[in-house]
Amino acid sequence: MSNLIEQAKKTAAYTAVDENFPAHAKVVGIGSGSTVVYVAERIGQLANKAEFVCIPTGFQSKNLIIDNGLNLGTIEQYPELDIAFDGADEVDTLLNLIKGGGACLFQEKLVAVASKKFIAVADFRKKSPQYLGTNWTQGVPIEVVPCAWVKVSADLKRMGAETVTLREGGKAKAGPVVTDNNNFLLDAHFGEIKNVSALHSEIKALVGVVETGLFVNMTDKVYYGNEDGSFECVQK
Numbered sequence: 753m754s755n756l757i758e759q760a761k762k763t764a765a766y767t768a769v770d771e772n773f774p775a776h777a778k779v780v781g782i783g784s785g786s787t788v789v790y791v792a793e794r795i796g797q798l799a800n801k802a803e804f805v806c807i808p809t810g811f812q813s814k815n816l817i818i819d820n821g822l823n824l825g826t827i828e829q830y831p832e833l834d835i836a837f838d839g840a841d842e843v844d845t846l847l848n849l850i851k852g853g854g855a856c857l858f859q860e861k862l863v864a865v866a867s868k869k870f871i872a873v874a875d876f877r878k879k880s881p882q883y884l885g886t887n888w889t890q891g892v893p894i895e896v897v898p899c900a901w902v903k904v905s906a907d908l909k910r911m912g913a914e915t916v917t918l919r920e921g922g923k924a925k926a927g928p929v930v931t932d933n934n935n936f937l938l939d940a941h942f943g944e945i946k947n948v949s950a951l952h953s954e955i956k957a958l959v960g961v962v963e964t965g966l967f968v969n970m971t972d973k974v975y976y977g978n979e980d981g982s983f984e985c986v987q988k
């Protein structure tokens with residue numbers, strides 16, 4: 753099973769790069785997670801890789817850019833990108849995403865909104881039958897300022913969250929996961945999310961919330977790698 757999933761991720765990532773990488777791209781966003789590893793690998797194989805700069809979405813992504821021999825830039829230097837590729841934790845039928853399972857949502861969203869085109873890559877398990885919150889039930893990742901986590905947790909419960917959990921490091925770290933921006937993460941499960949935009953806005957309005965892992969109406973295309981080795985591209 754795990755080999756099939758890895759193959760599906762690679763198929764999605766390689767196809768997404770092959771079908772979308774702009775011939776004269778100058779600035780390219782590289783997301784985070786295990787699927788984007790294959791995106792960076794494929795981009796690293798391009799003959800013209802010296803001609804564009806890549807913008808990371810966090811620590812892992814920065815290392816992927818360096819390890820694949822790509823030019824590294826910052827979002828401060830290049831606030832307008834030609835294209836960005838990133839993974840997803842769940843995708844609904846309107847191409848809204850849940851992201852942040854790997855704790856990278858804020859910089860990912862910054863890069864996504866700064867890009868002319870945003871392409872998501874995922875394996876078949878990420879495709880929701882309809883609504884977000886169906887397959888990804890550990891909750892919507894929400895980045896919060898550390899001292900606000902208790903207050904925001906209570907606010908989220910009042911808003912109807914079934915569960916709210918402070919993300920902890922488990923065996924790897926006693927205590928909370930700290931993001932690349934030195935914040936904490938809450939995972940809030942709201943069941944099936946019928947109005948993604950409204951939920952995002954309501955959470956974002958809470959004092960202490962930096963960003964939510966709901967990517968609303970940002971994605972141009974999603975490439976899914978399937979179990980049988982084929983791929984599916986869904987676009988608006």
Ligand SMILES: O=C[C@H](O)[C@H](O)[C@H](O)COP(=O)(O)O
Nearest residue numbers: 785786787839852854855856
């Ligand atoms: O914080 C992590 C990111 O949002 C990832 O892009 C997301 O979790 C998907 O990761 P993966 O490709 O490993 O499933």
